[in-house]
Amino acid sequence: MTKPRVLVTRVIPDAGLDPVREACDVDLWTDELPPPREELLRRVAGVDGLLSLLTDRVDDELLDAAGPQLRVVSNFAVGFDNIDVPALTRRGIPGGNTPGVLTETTADLAFTLLMAAARRIPESVDYVRDGHWKTWGPMLLMGVDIHGATLGIVGFGRIGREMARRGRGFGMRILYHDVHPATPEDEAELGATRVELDELLRASDFVSLHVNLTDETHHLIDADALRAMKPTAVLVNTSRGPVVDPAALEVALRDGEIFAAGLDVTEPEPLPADHPLVGLPNCVVVPHIASASRVTRDKMARMAADNLLAGVRGERLPTPINPEVYDERA
Numbered sequence: 001m002t003k004p005r006v007l008v009t010r011v012i013p014d015a016g017l018d019p020v021r022e023a024c025d026v027d028l029w030t031d032e033l034p035p036p037r038e039e040l041l042r043r044v045a046g047v048d049g050l051l052s053l054l055t056d057r058v059d060d061e062l063l064d065a066a067g068p069q070l071r072v073v074s075n076f077a078v079g080f081d082n083i084d085v086p087a088l089t090r091r092g093i094p095g096g097n098t099p100g101v102l103t104e105t106t107a108d109l110a111f112t113l114l115m116a117a118a119r120r121i122p123e124s125v126d127y128v129r130d131g132h133w134k135t136w137g138p139m140l141l142m143g144v145d146i147h148g149a150t151l152g153i154v155g156f157g158r159i160g161r162e163m164a165r166r167g168r169g170f171g172m173r174i175l176y177h178d179v180h181p182a183t184p185e186d187e188a189e190l191g192a193t194r195v196e197l198d199e200l201l202r203a204s205d206f207v208s209l210h211v212n213l214t215d216e217t218h219h220l221i222d223a224d225a226l227r228a229m230k231p232t233a234v235l236v237n238t239s240r241g242p243v244v245d246p247a248a249l250e251v252a253l254r255d256g257e258i259f260a261a262g263l264d265v266t267e268p269e270p271l272p273a274d275h276p277l278v279g280l281p282n283c284v285v286v287p288h289i290a291s292a293s294r295v296t297r298d299k300m301a302r303m304a305a306d307n308l309l310a311g312v313r314g315e316r317l318p319t320p321i322n323p324e325v326y327d328e329r330a
Contacts, residue, residue: 004312006049009035009056012076013294016301024311041065047196049312051076051304059085063091072311076304078102079211080321083239089322094318096307100158101299102291107162109290110238112261114206117234117284118144120260144232144259147171149276150203151176154197154220155211155239156182156200163208164190173202201228206236213240221245226252234260238290241267250276253283 006024020026026226027043029035034055035043036126044050049076053060058073060206074096075083075178088095116122120143127141128135151167153160164174174192176182177200182192197220201207207229211217221235221244229235235258237244252258260282270287277283291297307317315327 001232004048005046006051006308006312007043007047008051009040009077010053011078012051012304013301014300016076016305020308022023024312025050039310044070048072049074049308051308052082053077054079054082056082058088058095060084063087063093071314072096072308072317074307075298075321076309076316078174079212079240080086083321086324089325092325094144094317094323094325095153095321096304096311096319097321098298098300098303098307099319101303102296105296106159106238106290107166107292108160109264109286109292110163110210110262111209111237111284113236113238114234114263115146117236117260117262117282118146118206118293120282122280137178142193149173149205150175152176152200154178154191154200154207154209156192156194157210159238161186161190161211162209163194163210164188167206171255171280172206175204177261185274196227198240201225202230204233205230206234208236209237209243211240211243215280217243219243219245219248221249222258223251226257229258231258232261233258236262238264241265241269241310246275246277249283250280253277253280254295260284264288268297 007027009029011030032051040060042057044062046067049072054077058291070093073083073088076098078097078099080097083095085095115272120141123195124141148169150173153163153176156176158180160176167174168191173191176192177195181194199283226248249258249261253261260286264286265288271278271285278285291300303319307319312318
C-alpha cells in the first residue's frame, strides 16, 4: 500500500517525527533556516499533508502549488497567523495547531524576562565578563522591585492567567485587559481586576502582552501607549512581535519613557544583530524561545504529528483551527 506523501518544513523532535516517518513518505527540510519560498512551493507540489512552522506562509499561492490532493496542514505552533485560514476552509482542508501544551512553559519564560529586565541581569553578566566588577557599590546596577508591584496583563487567555498565578506568588497586584472578561470566580481565584487598557498602562509597573496578532492588535503598543506607562515600568512581549511598534519602543527605552523591556518576539523576526533594540542595555532580547523546553517541544511535536496523520487518513484532527470544514462536509 502506498504511503501518503508529506512535507515537513523543519526538523522537529523525534517524538513527532518518528511516527510521521513510520506512516508516511516524508520529505524533510533539514536546514536550520526555513525553506526559501521558491523551494517551499516546489516541494509542496503533490503532497497529501504539510507540517508547517510559523515561518512558512500558507496561502492560496502555496495551496495552488500543492494541488487538490492536499488533505491537511498541521502547524507546529499554537499561533497560526502564518496561515490563511479562510483559504484552507474554502478548499475544505483542515488545519491544526498545538494549543495548551506550552501554556505554563511560555508563562515561565515571560516571567523570566520580567525578572531579568527588572533586575538588569544581562547587563550585570556583561559587567562581570567585561572586567568592570571591582567592588560592591551602593549605586551599582540598581533595578526595580518585583514583589508587591502591579502586574498588568494584556490578553487574559491561558498564558495570561498563568502569568497572573506567577505574579501572585510574588505578592503582585494583578490587573488585566481583555475583550472577553474572565468569570468572577476566575478573577477571585487569580486576584485579578479587569480594567481598560489605558488604565492598565498607567497603573502597572510591569506590562506583559499575551494577545493574538490581529488587525486590532497590530502595534497595539505604540508611542502613545508607551508614553502612558510609568518611567519605571517594564514591558514584556511573548505574544507576537508586531504587537509592539519597534521604532516607538526604541525611542521609549532610549529616552527613559519606560525602564526596560524583555522581548521573546520582535518585528522584524529575527531581529538583526545591528538593530538598535539589540544594542540597548535596557532591552533583553531572546530568540523566540518561550516554548523551548524539551518536554514542551516533545508534546508539540506529538500534537503536530497527530494532526498531520489524522488528516492524511481522512479523520478529524484532534486540534483543528477551522472545525467548520467538518460542518461543511456533513
